[in-house]
Amino acid sequence: MREVPSPPADLLAPNTAVLPSGSLVHRIHLSRFGGAAFNPCLGRPTRFAPITDAQGRCVPSLYAATTREAAIFETVFHDVPVNAAFKTVPLADVMARSHSLLATRRPLLLAQLRAPDLAKWGMTHRELVSAPASAYESTALWAQALHHRFPDLDGLAWTSNRCDPDSAMLLYGDRVEAGALERLSTTSVAGDESLLAAVREAGARAGTVLTL
Numbered sequence: 001m002r003e004v005p006s007p008p009a010d011l012l013a014p015n016t017a018v019l020p021s022g023s024l025v026h027r028i029h030l031s032r033f034g035g036a037a038f039n040p041c042l043g044r045p046t047r048f049a050p051i052t053d054a055q056g057r058c059v060p061s062l063y064a065a066t067t068r069e070a071a072i073f074e075t076v077f078h079d080v081p082v083n084a085a086f087k088t089v090p091l092a093d094v095m096a097r098s099h100s101l102l103a104t105r106r107p108l109l110l111a112q113l114r115a116p117d118l119a120k121w122g123m124t125h126r127e128l129v130s131a132p133a134s135a136y137e138s139t140a141l142w143a144q145a146l147h148h149r150f151p152d153l154d155g156l157a158w159t160s161n162r163c164d165p166d167s168a169m170l171l172y173g174d175r176v177e178a179g180a181l182e183r184l185s186t187t188s189v190a191g192d193e194s195l196l197a198a199v200r201e202a203g204a205r206a207g208t209v210l211t212l
Contacts (some may be wrong), residue, residue: 004138007145014111021107025064026071027100035100035186038062038173045136048143048170060173070166072202087208098188102181113158129158
């Protein structure tokens with residue numbers, strides 16, 4: 001696999017799609033954070049964050065998915081090697097999380113990072129969306145370049161690596177204003193046995209178990 005190429009200065013405009021007002025999206029997040037709270041560039045690097053705007057200021061980020069199962073896979077099971085002989089996630093890590101259901105209250109314009117859209121830039125899904133964690137500094141540059149060059153974008157969307165064909169997305173916190181996302185519900189894994197069962201069932205699909 002070749003290294004993630006840097007976004008060119010003359011980056012072609014991305015293909016886009018609109019997430020309509022009233023759409024439901026799911027988040028699995030640490031329970032100490034609000035269900036609709038954007039990450040202000042804290043914590044470990046991720047595929048498309050942290051990034052800064054053209055003035056060097058933090059662009060807060062929020063990851064979500066179109067289904068609860070995809071949100072589980074994109075967070076709880078995201079870093080579990082698929083080829084590990086024994087795939088596990090500590091139960092304590094799961095119990096520290098919650099599921100939030102959000103609704104969009106205006107249309108959101110998202111750059112599409114699916115295979116045909118990436119081919120427009122001469123890239124593959126594997127190079128950008130499936131690149132390993134060691135490449136996150138490089139993959140985040142694409143989120144930053146898109147943010148700098150295309151001010152109408154509210155975020156990015158792609159096919160979930162771990163739970164296709166569902167979609168994952170990242171929203172730019174300086175574009176998605178307060179009130180554009182409404183939190184409909186938040187349920188903690190520690191307080192809801194059915195949610196814990198759903199996490200276990202998702203893990204079982206991939207041969208991953210929760211361990212003490």
